[in-house]
Amino acid sequence: DIVMTQSPDSLAVSLGERATINCKSSQSVLSSPNNKNYLAWYQQKPGQPPKLLIYWASTRESGVPERFSGSGSGTDFTLTISSLQAEDVAVYYCQQYYNSLRTFGQGTQVEIK
């Protein structure tokens, strides 16, 4: 299985400031045929199901605010919230879909400082 490791486990950021979450995979999730990274990011607010934010490591899902961006390739990835809003308080998960056995990171809790 591909192990996904996120850092940090939690972070507190002031409103309007940048939040950065890292995700590292135990092996590359870059697909050679199409040069796409098979990596997604999800947001889960308390009491709600997860919501897809980003796929292919950097493509925003329809309706996701532009302050959310994804970057990285191979084994190292980053989710950035450029200007944290109160409604962004949530747990964020990365997930690989390169391997047929899908795996998630352990999650990163984002809070307001």
Next chain:
Amino acid sequence: EVQLVESGGGLIKPGGSLRLSCAASGFPFSKYWMSWVRQAPAKGLEWVGRIRSKSDGGTTEYAAPVRGRFTISRDDSENTLYLQMNSLKTEDTAIYYCTRIQYCSGCYAFDIWGQGTKVTVAS
């Protein structure tokens, strides 16, 4: 409106069986691969398994902790996904989410999620 609605959760004793259902609406269910993801209390997300569309073979794959005990199936005529859970263990206690897998070449993220159904395995 695109929607997934799970049902069938509840309290079950260890060793017992339970079948979860997921009713899909608002999209051509038969075209999509579907998946189950679970979340134990105060824990992260865990992929359970996946079923391909019948046009892609209708085959299934499972995570190691549930392989041989859980079975995913689908009824395209009823737009319903199922998860048959046998030989349940206390560690299967979780909220079970039904998810849709994106329908585009090379993209396999979970783009639609149900609200989840809670399964508690306890004596």
